[in-house]
Amino acid sequence: IIHPNYQRSLSSLHGKLLLPVTYNIGSGPLVSTMIIRPQLLGRGTKVKFTTNAKTCVTIDGKEAKAADLKEGMAVKVTYFNYSLASKVEANNPTAKTAG
Numbered sequence: 001i002i003h004p005n006y007q008r009s010l011s012s013l014h015g016k017l018l019l020p021v022t023y024n025i026g027s028g029p030l031v032s033t034m035i036i037r038p039q040l041l042g043r044g045t046k047v048k049f050t051t052n053a054k055t056c057v058t059i060d061g062k063e064a065k066a067a068d069l070k071e072g073m074a075v076k077v078t079y080f081n082y083s084l085a086s087k088v089e090a091n092n093p094t095a096k097t098a099g
Helices: none
Strands: 011-024 030-038 047-051 056-059 062-064 074-079 085-091
Touching: 030 074, 047 085
Parallel strands: 056 085
Antiparallel strands: 011 030, 011 074, 030 047, 056 062, 074 085
């Protein structure tokens, strides 16, 4: 649960997923990091985020896990600070659209 005062400070960043990595720290929980290239911050800019068990991840609108994120996906990362992602919405570039 996000404290009401913090909710006003949430920001989001759109970009392309460059490097998703999932790993365990000892016998602890699964942790993921990802590096994205933001659309509006310039071609050479890269931003690193960490996800944890509380991070909400969706791919093409369906619930997923951080381990399901793949390089090249378009992502929208919602965060409170530039280190921990609270929500990741991804779109699979290879998914076929109906029509």
